[in-house]
Amino acid sequence: MAVSRDLLAGVGKDIKAEIDAVQGNEIFIRTQLDEAGIISEFEVLARGNSYSAPAVINNLAAGEMVVHNHPSGDLTPSAPDIRLAAKLAERDIGFAIINNQAEQIYVVVEAGPGRVNKKLNKKEILNYFKKEGNLDQELENFSERKEQLITAEKIIDSFNQHQIDFIEAGTGTGKSFAYLIPALFYNNLNNAKIVVSTNTINLQEQLVNKDLLILKRVLDFDFKAVLVKGRNNYLCLRKYKNFKQKYQQQETEITIELFEELNDWKENTKTGEKSEIDFQIKAAVWNEIAAESDLCLKTACPFYNKCYFMQARKEVYRADILIVNHHLLLSDARVKVETGSAGRGILPNFNHLIIDEAHNIGEIATAHLGYPLYQSLLDRWLKRLSGEKNSLLSQIREDISFTIGCDQARMREILDKRLIPTAQKIRDLIPQYFKELQDLIGEFKDKKITVNEKVKNNAVWQEFFQTAIDLAAYLKNELTYLQIIYENLYLELAESNDENELKLKSTIGRCQDLIKRVEFNLAAEDENYVFWLESSYYRGNTQVVQKSVPIDVGKFLPDLIWSRLSNIIFTSATITTAGSFNYFYQQTGIKQAAELKVESPFDYAKQAQLLIPLDFPEPNKKEFLPELVSSLAALLKKTTGSTMVLFTSYYMLNYCYNNLQANLEDQGIRLLAQSKLSRNYILQQFQTESNTVIFGTSSFWEGVDLPGDLLKYLVMVKLPFPVPGEPLYKAKEKLLEKQGLNPFFNLALPDAVIRFRQGFGRLIRSKKDKGLIILYDRRLKDRKYGKMFLQSLPDSCPVIETTQQKIIEKIE
Ligand code: SF4
Structure with a gap:
């Protein structure tokens, strides 16, 4: 059975010494192979007893081989060995068993391609970023930046050492080239797929339509890059x-x-x-x-042969570097975890991940791991089942007639006496379910109500509770009837991919998902989640949603995604608060990472000033808003455009818009308000029409790139603290209190600092840009915590305490 191989040649003695050190018990080892396929390096990951050792498979890379010893000397793989070997094989990781003398080895699964982790040549790659280097020769306005060199060097180390890195690189560092060039070299050397995930379409477009096209000309090897869409x-x-x-x-x-x-x-x-x-x-x-x-x-x-998606998928599998967004990255991870198969995902297997705009990953993952229940989800499922002429139930009726060998009478009875009436019951209950939720929200003052004991004791909840129980019960009944039909009519067709078989299978799967959502949100008792009801106005209608998301997403992310990868680089211009990565560790659930913080190469001393009018009331005073209107009126008349005003709520934005719009229009100044116009339209108008001012909130605090004279004045009306009454925020606060941590310093403040830094970063986009930032929030100077914001700004940026009048005078 055992196969004696030279695989252990160089390291056998050392491995034996490790086994001896644990009295011949089992150890679990990660090994690396050299170009000849011989084990050249090893690291003991775990030590166990005489019959097992913990299988530590996080952070392993494709091409590596896991080895463990059988103290009995019998190298036959056990059933758990085979299962683990199959799991690792999906990641191109090999699996082998040795005896305690480390002389014999039985290779259960060979290591996959890329088994030799060829190291990047630092000097060769860094030359690309130097004066007269390849980038300099290709780009008109290239200048050697020490910040870019430092970032690229760190990323080269990350690829070579297969580690997790947190890299904050200030605006203008040139971080996309700093990661793309090492990533493409690594792919070329090791044939390892690289995935780059971004938050915004803007960055995806920049990578695909600009940066990677430049690198096609700059690098002396070819590569294939693909933008992956769902x-x-x-x-x-x-x-x-x-x-x-x-x-x-x-x-x-x-x-x-x-x-x-x-x-x-x-x-x-x-x-x-x-x-x-x-x-x-x-x-x-x-x-x-x-x-x-x-x-x-x-x-x-x-x-199939003409299918657009299948063609796109083929390109994805052939690609060297894949550009995705955070949503797709997380969907892929969720599918892989839920199906237990790496092959079922949207993306092929990969071990190297670069997450740009990484400061958003926690928020997006939180939304992604939720179980929201909208009326449209139920309506859509029901419409496909029974709402249309060609609905599934009418097709089942036809199929019953054509299916020889099934009990047609029984099937018709299930269809007519069970499936159709139950579908009707569900149809009647859905509007009642959401109407009662709406009534329940009406019992409270807010539009977002956390589902807690107080809500559960409300009489309207009791009524709703019964409706929800009924809905879940009817859905479960419908599921049972659908499963009976499936087993009797379609099971045999499962391999043939019959269209109705597929539709029924999909309807069953979605029904299970709906039951899960109804029951999960109704019980509302998973302590890792927060549950709330939300009423919003959408296209003329009020809609109610039940929401549930993890409170601490960092608890879920390692198992969901990080533990499958051997090398992850998180990067953004804003990861730290006052120089610390602590908040990011908390958000990602990562315990240890190599850290790098690189300042922006811009000369903020010359390019920008942060002005704080101290003759202005604090934001919590009732005169704040009226005074903001009159101050903005004077300011915007002077700037006559090239200005973006960032608000922290739609209420504030609309208040100022309603009180300023007519007056400013008379002066020839047009306000482009996010509450009235789409983001794309606003940005397009702002770039093509003069005398325009953006009034933005939420998404305008980040991802907006308006270089040169397009944006010369940036106004932030308030420090962007999160809304304290938000259910998720309140739940996080409680959790921190339970852990003995102060919610303000561990949540509200770091969150606001990162957002503030994002807003600040909208102004200076290139070395030539110049401008003023006006912050109508004196708390930055008056409160102790203001220091956290100030310490998070570029060191050289002048912060000037001034008056409204002096600010007007500064505007040229
Ligand atoms: S059914 Fe599948 S393979 Fe066929 S066209 Fe649609 S997406 Fe493509």
């Missing part, structure tokens, strides 16, 4: 065929104009990507024709 972004040709038929049979409500526009696009599109569509299309219509994983026939699909 399946739902692609047209499904099979669904489109059904949609067209429905339209021709007048079974859909879409207009001739929309159908013709859509058909025209479908005939001409090369990519089938929704982003190409330049006419209005409702989400409900797109959903009818978009690709979906549980409604895909895969290789059995008649359109």
Whole structure:
């Protein structure tokens, strides 16, 4: 059975010494192989007893091999060995068993490609960033930046040592090249896929349409980069065929104009990507024709060879570097964890991940791990099941007639006496369910109500509770009937990918998901989650949502994603607060990382000033808003454009807009308010029309890039502390208190500092930019905590205490 190999040649004695040191018990070892496939290095990861050792598989890399000893000398793999070997094989990690003398080795799974971790040549790569280096020769305005060199060097180390890095690189460092060049070299040397995840489309576009194109010319080897989009972004040709038929049979409500526009696009599109569509299309219509994983026939699909998504997927698998967004990264991780298979994900296996705009990862992961329940989720599921002429239930009726060998009478009885009436009950209950939730919210003052004992004791909750129990029960009954139909009519077709079999399987899966959401939100007792009800106004209607998200997402992220990877680089211009990475450790759940903080190369002493009018009331005073209106009126008349005002709430934004808009319009100044116009429209107008001012909140605090004279004046009305009444915030506060930590210093303050730094970073985008930042919040100077904000700004930026009048005088 055992195979004696020379694999252990150089290290056998040392491994034996380690085994001897634990009296011959089991040890669990990570090994690296040299170019000849011989174990050249090893590290003991765990020590156990005479029959087992903990399998520590975090932070292993593709191409490595895990080795453990069987003290009995019998090298036959046990069942757990085989299971672990299969799991590791998905990550291209090998698995072997040795005897206690470390002389014999039985290789259960060979290490995959990239088994030799070839190290990057630091000198060669750093030359690219130097004066007269390759980047200098290619780029017109290139200048050697020590900050970029330091960042690139750290990233090279990270690839070479397979470690986790937190890198804060100030605006203007050139961090995208600093990570892309080492990443592409590493891929070229080791054939290891690299994934780069960003938060904003802007950064994705910059990487794909600019930076990577430049690197195609700069590097002397070729590479393939692909921007990965979720399946739902692609047209499904099979669904489109059904949609067209429905339209021709007048079974859909879409207009001739929309159908013709859509058909025209479908005939001409090369990519089938929704982003190409330049006419209005409702989400409900797109959903009818978009690709979906549980409604895909895969290789059995008649359109498989032409399928846009499948073609895109092939490109993803062929790519060297993949650009994704944080949502897709987390969806991929969730699918892999939930299915227990790395092969089921959206992305191929990878070990090297770069997360840019990393300060957002905690917030996005929080939303991603939630179980929200919207009425539209239930309505959509029910519509597919029984709401339309061609609904699933009508197709099941036809299939019963054609299925020989099944008990047709029983199937018809289940359909007519169980499935259809239950679907009707569910249809009746859904509006009642959401109406009662709406009534419940009406019992309280807020639009967001945390589900706690007080809410659960309310009489309206008791009523709703019964409705929710009924809804869950009917959904469970429907699920049972659907499963009976599936087993009797379709189970045998499972391999053939019959369309109705697929639809029913998908309906069953979604029904299970809905039951989980209804029950989870109703019980509202998982202590790791916060549960709340939220009422919002959307397109003329009030909609109510039940929400539930993890309170401390850092608890979930290591198992969800980090532990599968061997090398992660987190980077952003704003990770630290007053120089510390503590808040980021807390958000990511990572215990240990190599840290680097690099200042921006901009000369803030010459390029910017932060002005604080001290003749202004504190934001909590009632005169703050009226005075803000009159101060902004004078300021904006003087700046006449090139100005962005950042608010911390829509209420404040609208108050100022309503009191200033007419007056400023008379002066020829146009206010572009986020509450009235879309973000894209605002940015496009601001860049093309003079005398325009942005009034923004939320998303305008980050990701806005307006270089040169486009933006010369940045106004921040308040320090951006989180809204204290938010259910998630309150839950986090409680958790910190339980842990004996001060919520203000461990949550509100670091959160506000990072947001403040993001806002601050909107002004100076290049070495030539100059401008003023006006902050109407004297707490920065008056309160002790103001120091945290000041210590988080670039060292050289002048902070001037002044008056409103002097600020006006400074404006040229
Ligand atoms: S392969 Fe799947 S996504 Fe593509 S056309 Fe067929 S069903 Fe649609």
